[in-house]
Amino acid sequence: MTVRLAAGLAAARAVGGLARATGRGGGTSLPGKVLTRVEPHAIERLAGRLSRGSVVISATNGKTTTAAMVSSVLERGGTRLVHNRAGANMVGGVASALAAAARRGGRELDGDLGLFEVDEFWLGPVVEELEPRAILLSNLFRDQLDRYGELDIIADRWAELVGRRGAASRLVLNADDPLVADLGRATETSPRPAGGALYFGVEDDSLALAELQHASDSKHCRRCGHAYIYETVYLAHLGRYHCPNCGRRRPDPAVVGRDVELRGIRSAAFTLAHAGEEHRVELPLPGLYNVYNALGAAALCLALEIPLAQVAAGLAAVAPAFGRAETLDLGGRPTSILLVKNPAGANEVLRTLTLEGRELDVFGVLNDRTADGRDVSWVWDADWEVLAPHVRRMTCSGTRAAELALRMKYAGVDPERLRVIEGLPEGLDAALAHGDGPLYALPTYTALLELRELLARRGQAEEYWR
Numbered sequence: 097m098t099v100r101l102a103a104g105l106a107a108a109r110a111v112g113g114l115a116r117a118t119g120r121g122g123g124t125s126l127p128g129k130v131l132t133r134v135e136p137h138a139i140e141r142l143a144g145r146l147s148r149g150s151v152v153i154s155a156t157n158g159k160t161t162t163a164a165m166v167s168s169v170l171e172r173g174g175t176r177l178v179h180n181r182a183g184a185n186m187v188g189g190v191a192s193a194l195a196a197a198a199r200r201g202g203r204e205l206d207g208d209l210g211l212f213e214v215d216e217f218w219l220g221p222v223v224e225e226l227e228p229r230a231i232l233l234s235n236l237f238r239d240q241l242d243r244y245g246e247l248d249i250i251a252d253r254w255a256e257l258v259g260r261r262g263a264a265s266r267l268v269l270n271a272d273d274p275l276v277a278d279l280g281r282a283t284e285t286s287p288r289p290a291g292g293a294l295y296f297g298v299e300d301d302s303l304a305l306a307e308l309q310h311a312s313d314s315k316h317c318r319r320c321g322h323a324y325i326y327e328t329v330y331l332a333h334l335g336r337y338h339c340p341n342c343g344r345r346r347p348d349p350a351v352v353g354r355d356v357e358l359r360g361i362r363s364a365a366f367t368l369a370h371a372g373e374e375h376r377v378e379l380p381l382p383g384l385y386n387v388y389n390a391l392g393a394a395a396l397c398l399a400l401e402i403p404l405a406q407v408a409a410g411l412a413a414v415a416p417a418f419g420r421a422e423t424l425d426l427g428g429r430p431t432s433i434l435l436v437k438n439p440a441g442a443n444e445v446l447r448t449l450t451l452e453g454r455e456l457d458v459f460g461v462l463n464d465r466t467a468d469g470r471d472v473s474w475v476w477d478a479d480w481e482v483l484a485p486h487v488r489r490m491t492c493s494g495t496r497a498a499e500l501a502l503r504m505k506y507a508g509v510d511p512e513r514l515r516v517i518e519g520l521p522e523g524l525d526a527a528l529a530h531g532d533g534p535l536y537a538l539p540t541y542t543a544l545l546e547l548r549e550l551l552a553r554r555g556q557a558e559e560y561w562r
């Protein structure tokens with residue numbers, strides 16, 4: 097067994113890329129795939145050497161940013177993390193990160209705690225091997241339907257997984273997302289020595305939306321199938337809800353964000369409250385969606401018994417990940433890059449952009465390559481209408497540039513303000529050349545990767561995303 101692990105690690109090293117599997121490097125899953133082919137239980141065996149165990153983060157939106165926040169908090173406290181980075185969030189990526197930290201043929205591991213963001217579809221197999229001490233589940237939105245099928249299928253798989261783990265993993269759940277919050281139901285009826293689920297949520301009625309947004313998903317009670325009634329909607333289907341039929345309601349969160357202040361594309365602030373203690377958090381990331389990411393990260397850290405003051409300080413020090421509201425100087429124009437990949441995530445980015453209080457120059461890149469989901473019909477479900485009145489110019493690029501431009505026309509943008517330039521480099525240059533001041537780039541997933549490579553080639557961004 098030991099020989100197989102050592103042989104697998106040697107093979108993983110031979111295919112290269114291990115240096116990039118962790119640390120500041122970008123995501124790569126090939127070494128991990130090679131490793132698990134030689135030793136199928138490599139994750140279990142290596143993770144077993146982490147003196148403080150592992151934690152796992154999954155969600156449709158915000159995994160990478162949430163993990164960066166947790167990392168910022170824990171590293172300030174001196175914890176040595178084994179952490180898979182953005183994008184490498186399936187079995188291979190987790191195995192790669194562990195392999196990169198392995199020493200002496202896997203007999204030692206350079207790290208105390210494993211921090212893994214895991215694709216929502218792969219959570220089961222990864223958790224089986226990792227046996228994490230805590231699992232943070234943040235949100236479930238409709239994402240790339242042609243890849244994953246119905247949301248309820250993922251919710252069912254998660255429920256099964258949570259049932260199997262029992263009290264072995266502390267659950268950290270978003271109280272405001274009914275699909276996620278319901279996963280804690282089992283912990284309310286059977287006694288769990290590790291404590292029940294730890295819920296987090298927003299409590300700030302000034303943020304309430306008038307009604308459920310167009311892109312809202314989970315509207316029906318997981319327990320009885322009846323439609324939920326929302327007292328307050330904060331974001332997509334997140335809010336304060338109850339089922340009038342069976343009485344199921346949003347659990348009271350123990351970790352609460354209140355007095356939320358959204359300050360355009362740059363930052364947000366909120367009061368983080370837990371167990372009678374409060375800290376004001378100045379978050380260098382924009383939007384209510386990042387407040388949710390911060391609350392999830394905070395709750396996970398609190399589940400690891402990190403003091404609240406240290407949590408707040410770590411959140412304030414987090415740096416944006418590439419493409420998650422990072423702003424780069426491109427030839428004198430501050431360019432903010434905001435990934436859009438599904439209706440709920442896009443809506444939050446669009447809503448945040450309208451807080452800029454200015455006319456906007458926008459560079460939208462819509463691709464339909466495999467990793468984006470071939471079906472780009474989701475752009476018709478996102479609320480571009482909220483952005484339309486703010487658009488000064490919009491350059492549409494990518495393999496489906498024309499469809500994006502068409503969507504913008506339907507949203508009410510004057511066609512004179514729109515340009516279609518399919519090639520991403522040419523589109524970016526045109527967007528930069530016309531106008532002045534800030535530029536807002538909205539790429540889909542593969543477009544973000546292309547943009548990153550382009551900027552790295554031009555020496556305008558770090559070679560690998562953080």
Ligand SMILES: [Zn+2]
Nearest residue numbers: 317320339342
């Ligand atoms: Zn019900």
